[in-house]
Structure formats: structure tokens, C-alpha cells
Amino acid sequence: MTTPEQPIVKERAPARASDSDTNTLPSTSKLNAKNINFFYGSFQALHDISMDIQSNKITSFIGPSGCGKSTFLRTMNRMNEALRNTRVEGDLLLDGENLLGMDVTYVRRRVGMVFQKSNPFPKSIFDNVAYGLRVNGITKKSIVEESVEKSLTRAALWTEVKDKLHKPASALSGGQQQRLCIARALAVEPEVLLLDEPCSALDPIATLKIEELLFQIKDMTTIVIVTHNMQQAARLADYTGFFLLGKLIEFDDTRKIFQNPNKKETEDYVTGRFG
Amino acid sequence: MTMEISLRRRVVNVLMLSLSGLCTVLAVSVLFFILGYLLVHGVRSLSFAFFTHLPKPSGETGGGMANAIVGSGKVLLLAVLIGVPLGFLAGVFLAEYSNKAFASLIRYTVDLLNGVPSIVIGIVGYALVVLPMKHFSALAGGVALGIMMIPIAVRTTEEFLRSVPNSLREGAMALGATKAKTIFTVVVPAAISGLISGMMLNLARVAGETAPLLFTALGNMFWSKGWLQPIATLPVMIYNYALAPQEDLHQQAWAAGFVLLTLVLVINITARLIIARGPSSSRR
Ligand SMILES: Nc1ncnc2c1ncn2[C@@H]1O[C@H](COP(=O)(O)OP(=O)(O)OP(=O)(O)O)[C@@H](O)[C@H]1O
Numbered sequence: 307m308t309t310p311e312q313p314i315v316k317e318r319a320p321a322r323a324s325d326s327d328t329n330t331l332p333s334t335s336k337l338n339a340k341n342i343n344f345f346y347g348s349f350q351a352l353h354d355i356s357m358d359i360q361s362n363k364i365t366s367f368i369g370p371s372g373c374g375k376s377t378f379l380r381t382m383n384r385m386n387e388a389l390r391n392t393r394v395e396g397d398l399l400l401d402g403e404n405l406l407g408m409d410v411t412y413v414r415r416r417v418g419m420v421f422q423k424s425n426p427f428p429k430s431i432f433d434n435v436a437y438g439l440r441v442n443g444i445t446k447k448s449i450v451e452e453s454v455e456k457s458l459t460r461a462a463l464w465t466e467v468k469d470k471l472h473k474p475a476s477a478l479s480g481g482q483q484q485r486l487c488i489a490r491a492l493a494v495e496p497e498v499l500l501l502d503e504p505c506s507a508l509d510p511i512a513t514l515k516i517e518e519l520l521f522q523i524k525d526m527t528t529i530v531i532v533t534h535n536m537q538q539a540a541r542l543a544d545y546t547g548f549f550l551l552g553k554l555i556e557f558d559d560t561r562k563i564f565q566n567p568n569k570k571e572t573e574d575y576v577t578g579r580f581g
Numbered sequence: 582m583t584m585e586i587s588l589r590r591r592v593v594n595v596l597m598l599s600l601s602g603l604c605t606v607l608a609v610s611v612l613f614f615i616l617g618y619l620l621v622h623g624v625r626s627l628s629f630a631f632f633t634h635l636p637k638p639s640g641e642t643g644g645g646m647a648n649a650i651v652g653s654g655k656v657l658l659l660a661v662l663i664g665v666p667l668g669f670l671a672g673v674f675l676a677e678y679s680n681k682a683f684a685s686l687i688r689y690t691v692d693l694l695n696g697v698p699s700i701v702i703g704i705v706g707y708a709l710v711v712l713p714m715k716h717f718s719a720l721a722g723g724v725a726l727g728i729m730m731i732p733i734a735v736r737t738t739e740e741f742l743r744s745v746p747n748s749l750r751e752g753a754m755a756l757g758a759t760k761a762k763t764i765f766t767v768v769v770p771a772a773i774s775g776l777i778s779g780m781m782l783n784l785a786r787v788a789g790e791t792a793p794l795l796f797t798a799l800g801n802m803f804w805s806k807g808w809l810q811p812i813a814t815l816p817v818m819i820y821n822y823a824l825a826p827q828e829d830l831h832q833q834a835w836a837a838g839f840v841l842l843t844l845v846l847v848i849n850i851t852a853r854l855i856i857a858r859g860p861s862s863s864r865r
Pocket residue numbers: 346349351369370371372373374375376377378389
């Protein structure tokens with residue numbers, strides 16, 4: 307890790323006091339991938355990926371379309387297991403425990419996910435946010451209500467929907483639906499939140515709201531975000547990984563990746579000279 | 582020369598157009614012909630007593646088919662209780678669990694079952710229920726019609742569940758829902774209006790079946806208590822009365838036909854309204 311020079315990275319929102327000197331402290335690793343290979347049938351989509359994802363940090367994945375960012379993200383909550391004829395090799399540790407050997411629903415409760423295309427259930431706004439609690443056995447009304455309000459507030463949606471909680475989620479705008487999906491993921495209080503291009507369908511204001519939200523929840527959640535937006539990665543992320551053709555080319559402090567990358571491919575990509 | 586060709590073409594064109602138009606009109610008018618015919622004959626012989634009284638012997642006035650109306654209701658209820666859960670769960674298995682090869686095998690088998698003539702299904706009901714229990718019964722009729730409902734129940738369930746986008750399944754599983762929970766709390770609710778209307782159309786399809794009931798429910802001129810006695814149903818009543826020589830029984834048969842058709846149409850139209858309005862309005 308390098309010491310920051312003149313940052314192109316804008317001022318971050320104030321983080322926890324202990325965060326200010328993280329670069330000098332040994333950070334703790336939340337998720338640890340070792341030599342991950344992933345196959346869709348006979349097609350190998352990931353080649354030997356190893357990385358440490360730090361606790362209570364934002365890690366971003368960048369790289370051209372089809373390079374395996376989503377595939378790697380979906381490996382981390384074992385979402386790819388639902389696809390037939392796929393195979394993963396290598397080790398994946400969550401807090402030092404073998405994630406690939408755990409009960410899969412337990413993994414997904416601890417490692418939440420927000421998808422690129424918002425996917426609200428055809429239920430009411432309230433029931434969408436309450437869904438994760440209910441399937442995990444939390445049904446006490448007062449607890450559910452409190453959690454729904456808290457999650458919607460944190461997803462910057464509460465004021466917009468508090469009077470229509472029992473209206474169908476499909477009546478919300480695209481951006482609101484995506485924030486609803488984020489609220490839904492937050493309600494189960496995951497330790498890790500994986501976001502796959504969560505802002506790709508959002509306007510700049512909604513995007514900003516979501517970025518603010520990610521900063522806010524950083525103190526209790528480890529965040530991994532896939533984005534095609536370099537500015538977003540630079541603004542948000544503590545660490546950034548650059549993927550190319552199923553390989554992790556470079557993974558480092560975000561400033562390092564954007565200002566002084568080690569690899570030529572990374573430099574070409576972040577400066578827009580790629581292709 | 583060119584004039585001739587184009588003239589011939591135009592003649593053929595007009596001929597084909599009018600021929601296919603005529604056939605369309607014919608095909609559609611069959612329904613209206615049946616409707617009109619039943620309306621004219623049925624309504625004339627329909628009375629309040631038809632819905633409230635037991636059948637009377639030919640020659641006496643004021644008889645009805647109350648027992649057959651209730652009987653049809655009971656047999657169809659049993660058919661739904663047997664055919665819908667079986668077909669639904671098999672459809673869930675097909676859409677959500679089974680692998681491709683196995684699914685297409687099951688699908689093929691189910692399609693074959695759908696093609697089995699209804700009279701054969703009647704004989705199956707006879708062999709499965711009537712023979713062991715030693716008498717005809719509402720239960721036997723329900724089993725026969727229930728079996729007839731299975732193929733369509735399987736296929737509609739499969740089709741409507743498949744039309745639910747995968748992103749919803751992933752969304753639920755990403756929150757820690759098991760596969761079964763995902764299916765029953767997200768996928769099925771998302772398809773519910775299609776499922777309900779599909780099952781209603783399925784019911785409407787077997788409501789008029791006669792042959793399977795001849796071997797199973799048999800018929801009854803009186804009230805049938807419980808589920809284990811022979812029971813009167815509208816289709817079988819129509820069959821028996823229409824074959825009888827007496828004119829007054831023919832009149833009753835017309836009325837029964839009218840009631841049955843109305844019932845089937847109402848179920849059909851309701852089902853289609855549900856599809857059209859449903860939140861999950863899956864394209865069909
Ligand atoms: N379900 C699948 N079956 C087969 N191949 C797939 C599947 N999903 C992705 N792939 C392939 O795996 C590779 C990586 O795809 P992935 O979706 O991870 O890329 P990505 O980096 O997320 O791209 P994008 O930025 O466009 O979202 C691609 O070559 C893609 O074609």
C-alpha cells in the first residue's frame with residue numbers, strides 16, 4: 307500500500323476516527339479468496355483469482371464488459387451455484403472460515419447482494435423489505451416494523467414511501483426500486499454487501515444518494531461494488547481491483563490504481579486508452 | 582398475356598379470400614349456433630323448480646335437477662382436490678427442480694395422458710375405485726375427473742412458473758431463502774393469477790365430461806348422501822334424458838344443457854378476466 311499523493315480522489319465523507327490512519331494499520335480481512343477458478347460448463351470465466359477484502363472498507367471491481375466481475379461477485383455469495391453446470395475451484399474464506407463449505411442460506415444471509423437490474427418482488431413495499439427478516443424467522447411485528455423503517459431510512463427512501471408502505475413495489479420509479487432492493491438487502495444486516503453495478507440505471511442524484519448511503523453503512527458492513535463508472539470507483543472505494551479477461555490484473559489501494567498503477571493494462575484502462 | 586395472368590391472379594385471390602373468410606365465419610358461428618339453440622330450447626324449459634326439486638318421473642310436472650346440480654358440484658370439488666394439488670406440485674417439480682432431459686420425459690408422458698380418451702379414464706376410475714369399493718360413488722367420479730385434470734394442471738403450472746423472471750428467484754435466495762421458500766413465497770405468488778385462471782379453465786374443461794362419470798358416479802334420481810354413494814351429475818342427466826323417448830325429459834335435458842354451458846362459460850370468462858388483470862399477467 308502506498309502513501310497518498312495529490313489525490314484525484316475527492317474528499318471522502320468523514321469516516322470513523324479510527325479509519326483515518328487505516329493505511330498504516332494492519333487491516334483485517336473479511337473475505338479471502340485464494341486461487342479461485344470458475345467454470346461455466348467448459349468455459350473458464352475466472353482464472354486463479356486471489357484477493358483479500360478488508361473489513362469495513364469499500365472495494366470496487368472495474369474492468370471491461372465480460373471480464374468476470376459479476377462472476378467473481380456471485381462466487382462470493384455462491385449465487386452461481388443456482389446455475390446448472392457451473393464449477394468453482396479454490397478457497398474462499400469468510401472471517402477465516404471456509405465459505406464454500408458452509409450452509410448456503412447462512413452464507414447468503416451474511417453476504418448480501420444487490421443486483422444490477424432492480425428486482426423487487428411483486429409484493430408491497432413493506433413486504434419487500436420485510437422478506438429477508440421473515441425467511442430468517444424474524445416475524446415479531448414490532449421488530450419487523452422497526453427494521454423496515456430503519457432500512458428504508460438508511461437507503462434514503464423512507465420519506466418518499468412512508469405513506470404508501472402497503473402499495474405494490476412495482477409502482478415505484480426505477481431508482482426508487484433500486485433503493486428498495488438495497489433496503490431489502492440491508493434489513494437482514496449482512497456483514498458483507500455485494501453490489502453489482504447498482505447505479506447503472508440511476509440518475510446522478512439517485513446515484514449520489516446511494517453513494518452516501520454506502521459511506522454511511524461502511525462502519526458496520528464490508529462493501530464490494532462492481533462499477534463501470536471510474537469516477538464512482540475513485541470517489542467511493544478504498545481498494546480497487548482491475549479485471550481483464552477473467553484475470554485479476556491488479557488489486558491495490560484505489561489511489562494507487564488510478565494514479566500510479568503497476569501494470570500497463572490498468573493504466574490504459576483507467577486513463578481511457580483501453581482497446 | 583400479362584393481363585390474363587393478373588386477371589387470373591386476382592380471381593384466385595378473391596376466391597381464396599372469400600373461402601377462408603367463409604370458413605372463419607362458419608367456425609365461429611358453430612359456437613353461436615350452439616349457444617342460440619341451447620338458449621332457445623333451454624330457457625323455455627327452465628324453471629325455478631329446476632334448481633330446487635328432485636327429478637320427477639316422466640309425465641309429472643314440476644321436476645327439477647337440484648340433486649344433479651349439487652352432485653356436479655361435489656364431484657368437481659373432489660376432482661379439484663385430487664387433480665390440482667397433484668398437477669400443481671408436479672408442475673413445480675418440472676419448472677423448478679428437474680433437469681432438462683427428465684423434464685422433457687415427464688412432459689411427454691403428461692401429454693400422452695392428456696391424449697387418453699375420457700372413456701378410458703372412466704374405466705380406470707371404475708377399476709381403481711368402483712371395483713374395490715364394490716359400488717359407484719361420487720368419490721369414483723371425482724377420481725376420474727381429477728385424473729383428467731392432471732395433465733393441464735401440470736403444464737399450466739410449469740408454464741406460468743417458468744414465465745417468472747429468474748431475477749426474482751435470485752433476489753430471494755440472496756436474502757437467505759431456501760429454494761423451497763423461494764418457490765412458495767416468491768415464485769408462486771408472482772404467478773398466482775395465471776395459476777388460478779389456468780386451473781379454472783382446466784375445471785371448465787372437465788365440467789362437461791360425461792363418459793368418465795358413466796362408469797364411476799353412475800347417476801341417482803335422489804339425493805346422494807356423503808361421498809360414497811352413486812350420485813347424479815348434470816352431464817350424465819343430459820345423457821340419460823336425451824336418450825329417453827319422452828318429450829318432457831328432452832325439455833329437462835335442454836335446460837340442463839343450458840345450465841351446464843352457462844356454468845362453463847362463466848368459469849371461462851372469469852378465468853380470462855383474472856389473467857387479463859393479474860399483476861403477473863404472463864403473456865399467453
Ligand atoms: N450464465 C452464464 N453461462 C455461461 N457463460 C456466462 C454466464 N454468465 C457469464 N458468462 C460468461 O462469463 C464471462 C464473464 O461474465 P461476467 O458476467 O462475469 O462479466 P462482467 O465483467 O460482469 O461483465 P459486465 O460488465 O458486462 O457485467 C463472459 O464471457 C460471459 O459471457
